[in-house]
Amino acid sequence: MRHATIIGTGSYAPDNTMTNEDLTKLVDTNDEWIITRTGIKERRIATGELTSDLAYEAAVRAIQNAGLTAAEIDLIICATITPDSFMPSVACIVQDRLKAMKAAAFDLTAACTGMIYGMVTAAQFIETGMYQNILVIGAETLSKILNWEDRSTCVLFGDGAGAVVVSSTEKESGMLSSNLLSDGSKQALLSCPAVPLNNPFTKAETTNFAPSITMQGQEVFKFAVRSITENVKAVLKKANHTVEDIKYIIPHQANLRIIEQAAKFLDVPVDKFYLNLEHYGNTSAASIGIALDELVQNKQIQHGDKLILVGFGGGMTSGAVLLEWD
Ligand code: ACO
Numbered sequence: 001m002r003h004a005t006i007i008g009t010g011s012y013a014p015d016n017t018m019t020n021e022d023l024t025k026l027v028d029t030n031d032e033w034i035i036t037r038t039g040i041k042e043r044r045i046a047t048g049e050l051t052s053d054l055a056y057e058a059a060v061r062a063i064q065n066a067g068l069t070a071a072e073i074d075l076i077i078c079a080t081i082t083p084d085s086f087m088p089s090v091a092c093i094v095q096d097r098l099k100a101m102k103a104a105a106f107d108l109t110a111a112c113t114g115m116i117y118g119m120v121t122a123a124q125f126i127e128t129g130m131y132q133n134i135l136v137i138g139a140e141t142l143s144k145i146l147n148w149e150d151r152s153t154c155v156l157f158g159d160g161a162g163a164v165v166v167s168s169t170e171k172e173s174g175m176l177s178s179n180l181l182s183d184g185s186k187q188a189l190l191s192c193p194a195v196p197l198n199n200p201f202t203k204a205e206t207t208n209f210a211p212s213i214t215m216q217g218q219e220v221f222k223f224a225v226r227s228i229t230e231n232v233k234a235v236l237k238k239a240n241h242t243v244e245d246i247k248y249i250i251p252h253q254a255n256l257r258i259i260e261q262a263a264k265f266l267d268v269p270v271d272k273f274y275l276n277l278e279h280y281g282n283t284s285a286a287s288i289g290i291a292l293d294e295l296v297q298n299k300q301i302q303h304g305d306k307l308i309l310v311g312f313g314g315g316m317t318s319g320a321v322l323l324e325w326d
Contacts, residue, residue: 001127001170002126002127002129002168002169002170003126003127003168003169003170003172003173003174003175004119004122004123004126004127004166004167004168004169004174004175005166005167005168005169005171005173005174005175005323005326006164006165006166006167006174006292006323006325006326007066007067007068007133007165007166007167007326008062008063008064008065008066008067008068008164008165009061009062009065009162009163009164009165009289009292009293009296009297010057010058010059010060010061010062010063010064010065010162010163010164010289010293011058011061011160011161011162011163011286011289011290011293011294012054012057012058012061012160012161013044013054013158013159013160013161013280013283013290014044014045014046014047014049014054014159014160015044016044016045016046016047017042017043017044017045018042018043018044018045018158019031019041019042020034020035020040020041020042020155023151023154023155026148026149026154027148027149027150027151027154027155028151029151029155034155037255037257038155038156038255038256038257038277038281039255039257039275039277039278040155040156040255040256040277040278040281040282041278041279042278042279042280042281043157043158043159043279043280043281043283044158044159044160044280045143045158045159046141046143046144046159049141049159050084050141051080051082051083051084051090051139051140051141051161052083052084052090052094052097054139054140054141054159054160054161054286055078055080055090055093055094055137055139055161055163056093056094056097056098057161058139058161058162058163058286058289058293059076059094059098059135059137059161059163060098061293062135062137062163062164062165062293063098063135063165065165065296066133066165066167068133068165070098070099070100070101070103071099071100071101071102072132072133073098073100073102073103073133073134073135073165074102074103074104074125074130074131074132074133074134075103075104075105075122075125075131075134075135076091076094076095076098076100076103076104076105076106076134076135076137077091077105077106077107077108077118077121077122077134077135077136077137078090078091078094078105078106078107078108078118078137078138078139079107079108079109079110079114079117079118079136079137079138079139079285080107080108080109080114080138080139080140080285081109081111081114081140081142081145081192081284081285081314082139082140082141082144082145082284083107089105089106089107090107090137090139091105091106091107091137092105092106094135094137100135103135108121110285110311110313110315110317110319111190111284111285111313111314111315111317112252112254112282112284112285112287112311112312112313112314112317113180113252113285113311113312113313113315113317113318113319114138114284114285114311114313115136115138115162115164115285115286115287115288115289115309115311116178116180116288116309116310116311116319116320116321117180117311117317117319118136118137118138119136119164119166119175119178119309119321120175120178120180120319120321121136122134122136122166123166123175123178126166126167126168129168131168132167132168133165133166133167133168134165134166134167135163135164135165135166136163136164136165136166136289137161137162137163137289138161138162138163138283138284138285138286138287138288138289139160139161139162139163139285139286140159140160140161140283140284140285140286141159142157142158142159142213142282142283142284143157143158143159145192145211145212145213146212146213147212147213150212152215152217153212153213153214153215155281156254156255156281156282157213157281157282157283157284158280158281158283159286160280160283160286160287161286161289161290162283162286162287162288162289162290162291162292162293163289163293164289164292169326171326173324173325173326174323174324174326175321175322175323176235176238176239176241176306176322176323176324177234177235177236177238177239177321177322178235178238178319178320178321178322179231179234179235179238179319179320179321180317180318180319181227181230181231181317181318181319182315182316182317183315183316184315184316186219186223186316187314187315187316188216189215189216189220189223189314189316190213190214190215190216190220190313190314190315190316191213191214191215191314192211192212192213192214192314193211194211196209221255221257221258221261223312223316224252224254224255224258224262224312225258225261225262225265227310227312227316227318228251228258228259228262228265228266228310228312228318229262229265229266230318231310231312231318231319231320232249232262232266232308232310232320233266234320235308235310235320235321235322236308236322238322239322241306241322243266243267243268243272245306246272246306246307246308246322247272247301247305247306247307248272248273248274248295248300248301248305248307248308249268249272249273249274249307249308249309249310250273250274250288250291250292250295250307250309250310251273251274251275251288251309251310251311252282252287252288252310252311252312252313253275253276253277253280253281253282253283253287253288253290253291254277254287254312255277255282256275256278259273259275274291274294274295274300275291276290276291276294284313285313288309288311292307292309301325302325303325303326304324304325305324305325306322306323306324306325307322307323307325308320308321308322308323309321309323
């Protein structure tokens, strides 16, 4: 039986750092409000880089850390809600820049759960024996779909990319269990429209269209806490593990208070959750990959450590994977 395991990680964020103080020049907010409500101190905001540029840089690092060449990648999956274009996909742009000549490539949309959906999708191709090495990227330039006059959303998000190389192993390690959920009935909690219908039969109300994220913050908060709790419990149960077996839970980095509440519900110390949101804000599909790469680069994960990656986001979607690190 083949198992899916992570053999390399990479991440990248634009150099440009925007602090809470910088935001006070745009909207009526302050450092204290943002830190106490969210835990975020600063975020990276792209200045000219596209989602595919961030994705490419994270991908290069992940492939290098995996000890592979791009020619050995069989499939590229890019999770994003902020692609450069409807077509080509970000995954195809990255495939071209990497010269990953034998790779298939597609984008996947599951908002902030994108990295988890991408990893579980990759695992299916590996477990069936179809592919050996799959690059999964989460990449976003959320800054282009923010309303920079809406203080309730623009302070929360940032740009960045995280990537992993998922490969086939004969060992009984790697991805030990996974769980994916969706609840479209709650779609209004977090949304961002695409281009409206505009054809000879239906005229769009406006051609001056600038989509931006809208959010029902408190309802998203409750959904997030419930989702973390439910998905962590599900992957533990499926893998026949207890939370004591887990070294780190790496959550989607949305908000410190969400994580504190989830830690309470799960009855685990909050420092079991790895957090770096104070420096990046919420980077949607990129956040789990960036956090995982940071842990790997800091040598905080050793062979045999068990990790849970857990995401939640627009759709609404949520999911988790439980990994044993090779
Ligand atoms: N600065 C200062 N004041 C603000 C700001 C701001 N940036 N934003 C809102 N306020 C004000 C509001 O206008 C309101 O003022 P009022 O009482 O005079 O009307 C007051 O602060 C309280 O607003 P609430 O929305 O009730 O604040 P709340 O305590 O719920 O915190 C927050 C808002 C942080 C968004 C919270 O609801 C939350 O964490 N929700 C989770 C949402 C989240 O993390 N989303 C990320 C995307 S989702 C994802 O990744 C899956």
